[in-house]
Amino acid sequence: MTATSLQKKALGHIRILDLTRVLAGPWCAQNFADLGAEVIKVERPGNGDDTRSWGPPYLRDQNGDNTTEAAYYLAANRGKQAITVDISTPEGQEIIKKLAAQSDVVLENYKVGQLKKYGLDYASLKEMKPDLIYCSITGFGQNGPYAHRAGYDFIVQGMGGFMSLTGERDELPGGGPQKAGVAIADLMTGMYATIAVMAALTHRDRTGEGQYIDMALLDVQVAMLANMNTNYLASGKPPVRWGNAHPNIVPYQTFATSDGHIIVAAGNDGQYKKFVAAGGEEQLASDERFSTNPARVANREVLIPLLAEMVKRKSRQEWIALLEEAGVPCGPINRLDDVFNDPQVKARGMQITLPHPTAGSVKLVGSPMKLSATPPDYQAPPPLLGQHTDQILKSVLGYDDEQLNQFRQRGII
Template sequence: MQNTSHDKQEKSTSQKTALGHIRVLDLTRVLAGPWCAQNLADLGAEVIKVERPGAGDDTRSWGPPYLKDQDGADTSEAAYYLAANRGKKAIAVDISTSEGQHIIRELAKKSDVVLENYKVGQLKKYGLDYESLKQLKPDLVYCSITGFGQNGPYAHRAGYDFIVQGMGGFMSLTGERDDLPGGGPQKAGVAIADLMTGMYATIGVMAALTHRDRTGEGQYIDMALLDVQVAMLANMNMNYLTSGKPPKRWGNAHQNIVPYQTFATSDGHIIVAAGNDGQYRKFVQVGGRPELADDPRFISNPLRVQHRDTLVPILADMVKLKTKKEWIAELEAAGVPCGPINKLDEVFADPQVQARDMQITLPHPTAGLATLVGSPIKLSETPVSYQAAPPLLGQDTDTVLQEVLALPESEIAQLKSQGIIA
């Protein structure tokens, strides 16, 4: 393994992290890039988030709601910003100035990874593109995240998650059936193209770091929201590629499995996911309709899919006869996969979610404490490390410039007076 690009004291065995030897220069904002950077920070990397003086990441103001300070008043940190920026150090640098560009180049020389999500070609005019920084640090891993990638007819378009969900086919599959009330295309409840691009970018960065550690060679990573949206359609892609027929929307039902959908109980909704004939048989037995398991129209999954318009209304009437709690208890006892549809207050009150430490609390400079969501990555030997709450704008500018670049206080003060840093 080669030496890392920056000096750090070895952590004790109890504090070791997977990426504790890595420094990431994060030039991204909004969601896809910050999500990748937050994953790397959780895994122990030192992440330096670079923002515009005065304004910062757009999502800082994407509220309400905002984090409350210790007196109950709104802080400047929107909940949206808090979702994707824990564990980072924040510096404010105006990269449109030659002095700001020099600072970024010097930081890149001392970093292992650069993340950016500017429009195609935008950083080249500042001398902060991959080819420019590669001359300063040949083993640099440089990841660009855009809507449509670095080539192709759409490369220079701005990329927005909502638009990509439509262009990439996701919304053709999501939403109620066109022939039912409320039918039509529907986006996901979260920015799924952004989030999945952040996840794929994380994988790409770690693969590139592994290659660098084996060979000493850096590389460029070209991530596009549209590519990711297309790739993540999984079995629906293959349904089309094997049949030549674009899949339709099925709402809360499954195109290939019946019953595998939501049902209304007497007091709420449940999900029933009968993935095989045995589970279907147990489901109708619990519902007091065992004859439905032996009905020749419904005896196998292919037949249930063929006759779904006949079977599902019968099952829906059956499910309405019991409460949500009764159904879940009886189906779980029978071994039929099922579950409730929880609101977020119910999610974070769920004992399983609590047992998995999916809600965390970290010290925050204005709120006192910030309640955040934990990482789902559970590593036995190098567990995730929650290094800090999402930082205030420019919170670490002085510290980073002094410790990483060894700038004297007088030079930092002059850069501040010129508005180049904050």
């Protein structure tokens, strides 16, 4: 890689040794790959990352047949180089130690203490590379009464309070706790881990000192509740579920149109007046029960059915056109086919296509990070299992073909 090409990659000088699998760790590592870092993904020989088989759907090859790459795996592994190493063997452990010695960062999401028995824990690797940054991602962290529990996103969403806030109100049909449609605790842990590693790299560059990072899904889930946390801490009252409504603003919710759903977010009395005027129901603004937001909140149960009946008279697009013209905040509830056909999403380059060794090409979601001088660099598609084993072990560690053949015959790689 030339000096000029490295300058165009924000993190082109960084090597990440990625010992993670599933989502939180791979999501973090993919951020680094997008920003130009060299990411070496280490997987088990034969099986690899569990998510490779978490399908259907699977990526299809050029003949239309399923490949071995599940769509789930494709979501979090772009831009990496993949090697397979059996870390339970002494030879495999030696390979990982040598790679760590030549890396800036090690990411891992094994159970607490599991890597220590292989000599691949932070204390062991720090002995040979004092400036190493080592990030562990677990469900509950390295200490505390739950430290040795396995951590799953769904469970953490419940334990961390998210599901007490999400879902329809208990007294309404379909009421009750609801998880998010994606693994938010995993994804946000991956994002927080990215920030923490970047901070540690900056500290290392200033001082020469490496450090250990302890990331826990439960910690992240608690932290990301933001104002709901402080609402509770300030009042002593746990917030409750409101579904798609707002506890303090009316109307600020979803409505069914004649052919779909829209969101209306009337944040003040003026916007509310314009909303009902657009629907031909001006009297709902002059009625003293509904003329101010406090009155609308108090009379929510009376007002919302009237608004719902009004909204059903027009289509989704009719309402969006009317309300945009009137200056009332609104938006559709899109399916993913709508999302990727949206002109704004297209303009922002949020769908990308990369060449793929078996499928010919693969459609992926672009990074939301827009940097003017060092934009995301989509180096390669998610790698096949063990695709770069020989290349990495030869170029980085200096193994020859005979050694690699011996390792392969013994199942070490």
